[in-house]
Amino acid sequence: MARYLLRRFVFLLVSLALASVVLFALLRLLPGDPANALTSVGASPEQIAAARHSIGSDQPLPEQFTHWLGQLVSGDLGTSFVSTLPVGPEVASRLDLTIPLTLAAFVLAVLIAVPAGFVAAYKRHTWYGALLSGVSQLGIAVPVFWLGMILVAVFALNAGWLPAGGFPPDGWAVPGEAVRSLVLPVVTIALVMSASLIRYVRSATLDVLGSDYLRTARALGSSFGQAMWRHGLRNASVPVVSVLGIELASTLLGAVVVESVFALPGLGSMLVTGIAQHDYPVVQGVLFVSTLAVLLIGFAADLVQRVIDPRLRDRLSGGTR
Amino acid sequence: MNIKKTSLYGTATAITCALALSACGGSGGGSAAGGTYDKDATVNIGSLYEPQNLDNTAGGGQGVTEALNGNVYEGLFKLTDDGEVEPLLAQEHTVSEDGLTYTFTLRDGVTFHSGKKLTSEDVKYSLEKVLADDSQSARKSSLDVVKDIATPDARTLEVTLSKRSISFVYNLSYVWVINSEAKNLKTSEDGTGPFTLKKWTRGSALSLDRFPGYWGDAAASRQVVFHYYKDATALNNALLTDAVDVVTSEQSPDALGQFTSNAKYKVNDGDSTTKLLLAFNDKAKPFTDVKVRQAVSAAIDDKKLLESVWDGYGKEIGSMVPPTDPWYEDLTKTDTHDPARAKKLLKEAGYADGFSFTLDTPNYDPHPTAATFIKSELAKVGVTVKINTITPDEWYTKVYQNHDFTATLQEHVNDRDLVWYGNPDFYWGYDNPQVTRWVEQAEAAATEAEQTELLKKVNRKTAEDAASEWLYLYPQIVVANTKVSGYPLNGLNSQFFAYDIKKKS
Numbered sequence: 151m152a153r154y155l156l157r158r159f160v161f162l163l164v165s166l167a168l169a170s171v172v173l174f175a176l177l178r179l180l181p182g183d184p185a186n187a188l189t190s191v192g193a194s195p196e197q198i199a200a201a202r203h204s205i206g207s208d209q210p211l212p213e214q215f216t217h218w219l220g221q222l223v224s225g226d227l228g229t230s231f232v233s234t235l236p237v238g239p240e241v242a243s244r245l246d247l248t249i250p251l252t253l254a255a256f257v258l259a260v261l262i263a264v265p266a267g268f269v270a271a272y273k274r275h276t277w278y279g280a281l282l283s284g285v286s287q288l289g290i291a292v293p294v295f296w297l298g299m300i301l302v303a304v305f306a307l308n309a310g311w312l313p314a315g316g317f318p319p320d321g322w323a324v325p326g327e328a329v330r331s332l333v334l335p336v337v338t339i340a341l342v343m344s345a346s347l348i349r350y351v352r353s354a355t356l357d358v359l360g361s362d363y364l365r366t367a368r369a370l371g372s373s374f375g376q377a378m379w380r381h382g383l384r385n386a387s388v389p390v391v392s393v394l395g396i397e398l399a400s401t402l403l404g405a406v407v408v409e410s411v412f413a414l415p416g417l418g419s420m421l422v423t424g425i426a427q428h429d430y431p432v433v434q435g436v437l438f439v440s441t442l443a444v445l446l447i448g449f450a451a452d453l454v455q456r457v458i459d460p461r462l463r464d465r466l467s468g469g470t471r
Numbered sequence: 472m473n474i475k476k477t478s479l480y481g482t483a484t485a486i487t488c489a490l491a492l493s494a495c496g497g498s499g500g501g502s503a504a505g506g507t508y509d510k511d512a513t514v515n516i517g518s519l520y521e522p523q524n525l526d527n528t529a530g531g532g533q534g535v536t537e538a539l540n541g542n543v544y545e546g547l548f549k550l551t552d553d554g555e556v557e558p559l560l561a562q563e564h565t566v567s568e569d570g571l572t573y574t575f576t577l578r579d580g581v582t583f584h585s586g587k588k589l590t591s592e593d594v595k596y597s598l599e600k601v602l603a604d605d606s607q608s609a610r611k612s613s614l615d616v617v618k619d620i621a622t623p624d625a626r627t628l629e630v631t632l633s634k635r636s637i638s639f640v641y642n643l644s645y646v647w648v649i650n651s652e653a654k655n656l657k658t659s660e661d662g663t664g665p666f667t668l669k670k671w672t673r674g675s676a677l678s679l680d681r682f683p684g685y686w687g688d689a690a691a692s693r694q695v696v697f698h699y700y701k702d703a704t705a706l707n708n709a710l711l712t713d714a715v716d717v718v719t720s721e722q723s724p725d726a727l728g729q730f731t732s733n734a735k736y737k738v739n740d741g742d743s744t745t746k747l748l749l750a751f752n753d754k755a756k757p758f759t760d761v762k763v764r765q766a767v768s769a770a771i772d773d774k775k776l777l778e779s780v781w782d783g784y785g786k787e788i789g790s791m792v793p794p795t796d797p798w799y800e801d802l803t804k805t806d807t808h809d810p811a812r813a814k815k816l817l818k819e820a821g822y823a824d825g826f827s828f829t830l831d832t833p834n835y836d837p838h839p840t841a842a843t844f845i846k847s848e849l850a851k852v853g854v855t856v857k858i859n860t861i862t863p864d865e866w867y868t869k870v871y872q873n874h875d876f877t878a879t880l881q882e883h884v885n886d887r888d889l890v891w892y893g894n895p896d897f898y899w900g901y902d903n904p905q906v907t908r909w910v911e912q913a914e915a916a917a918t919e920a921e922q923t924e925l926l927k928k929v930n931r932k933t934a935e936d937a938a939s940e941w942l943y944l945y946p947q948i949v950v951a952n953t954k955v956s957g958y959p960l961n962g963l964n965s966q967f968f969a970y971d972i973k974k975k976s
Contacts, residue, residue, distance in 0.1 A: 183868070200604070204605070234529055234657060235524055235673075240673055240674075306708065306712055310712065314705070314708035314714065315700070315705045316675070316676075316700075316714055317675055319670060319672045319678060319696065319698075320672075321672065412705065413698075413699075413700045413701065413702060413705040415672065415673070415675040416674075419701055420674060423701075428864070
C-alpha cells in the first residue's frame with residue numbers, strides 16, 4: 151500500500167506539472183493583449199510598453215513561465231494584472247463559498263440518487279420504478295441555468311421564501327443568511343447532478359442484481375438484504391465511486407453558470423471575469439487550484455475504490471498490500 | 472470614450488479606456504418620498520459594475536467611480552447633474568490675467584476619514600498622483616497642461632499651466648483629494664466624503680457608512696451597500712425581492728415591463744451621455760466623400776432603430792453632443808431619414824449603383840442588432856453591408872489602434888467628447904483643419920461663453936459633414952423601489968451620488 155501511495159503521489163505531481171505547462175501555454179495562445187486593459191484610450195506606444203513591462207508580458211515566454219512556477223512553488227499565485235491585488239487571498243475567499251456549495255450539492259445529490267437509483271433498478275417493473283427512470287432521463291436534458299431560473303421564479307419571486315440570489319457581504323459571519331442564500335443554488339446543482347447519478351446507480355444495481363454471486367449467496371441461505379449488503383453493495387459502489395469523483399470535480403468549476411444565475415461570488419465567476427479581462431494570473435491561479443482539486447479528488451476516489459475492492463489492490467500494486 | 476467589454480455571459484465590464492473629457496452627475500431627485508424617512512436605514516444599491524480595485528489612478532474602472540466618487544472621495548470641484556461645475560473642497564479660486572495661474576483657497580475645517588486635517592499638501596499630492604508616469608487616470612492627458620504646483624500655505628494651492636485650458640477646473644472635478652499619507656489605496660481609502668468605506672467583499676458587495684465628522688450636510692442614511700451582479704436578470708430579481716432598493720443603470724429594456732406595471736417601483740428615464748455611433752473611417756474610400764457619408768446617414772431610420780432596441784426609451788441625436796453638454800444644440804434636422812435624398816446623394820457621388828462595405832461590429836449588445844438593422848436599411852438604397860463580428864480586444868487593436876477598417880459600430884460613453892473630432896489622428900480619421908483650430912481655440916478660450924460658441928461651430932460643422940452617423944443617445948434608466956428617494960437620475964458617466972438617498976421607515 152505504501153508503495154502504491156508513493157507511486158500515486160508521484161503521478162499526481164507529474165500531472166500537476168504537465169497541467170501547469172498546458173495551462174500557461176494555452177492562455178498565451180489567446181488573441182489580445184492584457185496591456186490593453188491597463189492603459190487608457192489614447193495611450194502612447196511608450197505607455198503601452200510600460201504597461202507590458204509592469205506586468206512582465208514583455209518578457210520571453212520561458213522566462214514568464216519559470217517566474218510563475220517559482221511563485222507557485224513558494225505558494226504564491228501572483229498578482230492580478232487588472233486589480234493589481236494578490237490572487238491567492240481572493241481564490242481563498244472564493245473557496246469559502248465554492249467548497250460549501252459544491253460539497254452540499256454533492257451530498258444532497260448522493261442522498262437523492264443512491265436510493266432513487268436503487269429503487270429504479272430493483273423495482274424496474276413497477277410504475278414508480280419506470281417513472282423514476284424516466285424522470286432521471288428527463289433530468290439529464292434539463293439545462294442547469296433553466297432549472298435555476300425556474301426555482302428562483304417559484305421560491306423567491308412568487309413565494310418569497312428564499313433570496314433570489316446574492317451572498318451576504320459578511321459571508322459566514324451571518325450563518326443563517328449565508329445558508330439561506332445557498333439553498334436554491336445547492337438544490338439546483340443537486341437535482342441536475344442526481345439525474346445523471348441515478349442512471350449510474352441504476353445500471354450498477356442492475357448488474358449486481360443479475361450477477362451469479364448474488365444468486366449463489368441467496369442459494370446459500372442469505373436473505374436478499376444480507377446478500378445485497380455483503381456482496382451487492384460493495385460491487386455496485388465501485389463504478390459509482392469513480393463517477394462520483396468525476397461529478398464532484400466537474401461541479402467545482404461547473405458551478406459557474408449557477409453562480410451567475412444566483413449572483414454568487416464563487417470561483418467560477420472569478421474565472422469568467424478573469425478570462426474576459428485577459429487577466430492571466432487570475433485565470434492561471436483559479437485553474438491551477440481547481441486542477442489540484444480535481445487531481446486530489448481523483449486520488450481520493452482511487453483510494454476509496456481500493457478500500458472497497460481488494461481485487462484492485464492486488465492487480466495494480468503487484469500483490470503487495 | 473469607454474469601450475465596453477463583455478464577459479462570457481454578456482454582462483458588460485468596462486475596461487479603463489475613458490478618454491479625456493467626462494463629467495460626474497449631480498444629485499438629482501428620484502421620486503418624491505413624502506413623510507418621514509429612516510436616518511438609520513441601510514440603502515441597498517444594485518449594480519453591474521464592480522470596481523477592479525479602489526484606486527482611480529490604478530485602473531479601478533467605472534465601478535470605482537460609481538461607488539466612491541462624491542461618496543467617499545471629493546474633488547476641489549464637483550459637477551452637478553446638469554453638467555455645471557460647482558466648488559466643493561475649494562472655497563474659491565482666482566485666475567490670473569493671462570489665464571495661466573490658478574489660485575485655490577481650500578475650505579476650512581475639512582478632515583479626512585482618518586482624522587487628519589485637509590491641507591494644500593494633500594491636494595498637491597493628489598494632483599501629482601493623477602499626473603504620475605504610472606497613472607492610469609483617464610484625466611491624465613487633459614491635465615498634462617499642469618506645469619507647476621505650489622503650496623504657499625496650508626489652505627492655498629497655486630497651479631501654473633503651460634498654456635490656457637478652459638477645461639482645467641472642470642477636469643479638477645475628477646481629481647480625488649486623498650490624504651497624502653494614506654496607504655493601500657487599492658483596498659482601502661482615506662477621503663473627505665460623507666461616507667467611509669466599511670467593507671469591500673470582492674465579487675459581492677461594497678458597504679459605506681456615514682462619516683460622522685463630515686464637513687458638510689451629513690449623509691441621509693446611516694449606510695449604503697453596493698451589491699454587484701454579473702447577470703442583469705439576477706439584478707432585477709434582487710430588486711423584485713427587496714434585496715436591493717435601487718438599480719443604478721438598467722441595461723435590459725425587455726425587463727422593464729415588470730417594473731412599470733408595478734406601483735411598488737418607479738422607472739426613471741434620465742439623460743445619459745452614451746451615444747451609439749456608426750463611425751466611418753473618414754480616410755477610407757468611399758467614406759472620404761462627404762456625400763457618401765450623408766447618404767448613409769439619410770438612409771438609416773435612427774428613430775426606428777431606437778424604438779426596436781430601447782422600446783421607447785432613449786433620445787434621437789443629430790450630432791456627438793448630448794443635451795447635458797453646455798454646447799448642445801438640437802441638430803436632428805441635419806440627419807433626417809430620407810431614402811430618396813440618400814439615393815440622390817449616392818448618384819452625385821458616383822455610386823448610382825450603390826457599393827458594398829464591411830462593418831466591423833463588436834460582438835455584444837446592442838451592436839449586432841444595430842448592424843443587422845443598418846444592413847437592411849442600406850439595402851433599400853442599394854448599398855450592401857458585410858457584417859464582420861469582432862471581440863472588444865480585436866476592436867481595440869484593429870480599429871482603434873491600427874485604423875484598419877471601413878466602418879464600425881461603437882458606443883461612446885463620456886460627455887464633452889465632441890473635441891475628438893479636432894484630432895485628425897483619432898480612429899475615425901475626421902480631418903478638418905478648421906475644426907481642429909476651433910477645438911484648440913475653444914480650449915484656450917478666456918471665457919466659457921467663448922468656448923461654448925466655438926464648440927457649437929464644431930458641432931454644426933461635424934454634423935453637416937456627417938463625420939460619423941450618430942444613431943441615438945442611450946437612456947439612463949434608474950429603477951427604484953418607491954420607498955427610496957433622492958437618488959441621482961442622470962448619473963452622468965457612471966456617477967452615483969448616494970448621500971441624499973432616503974428610505975422610508
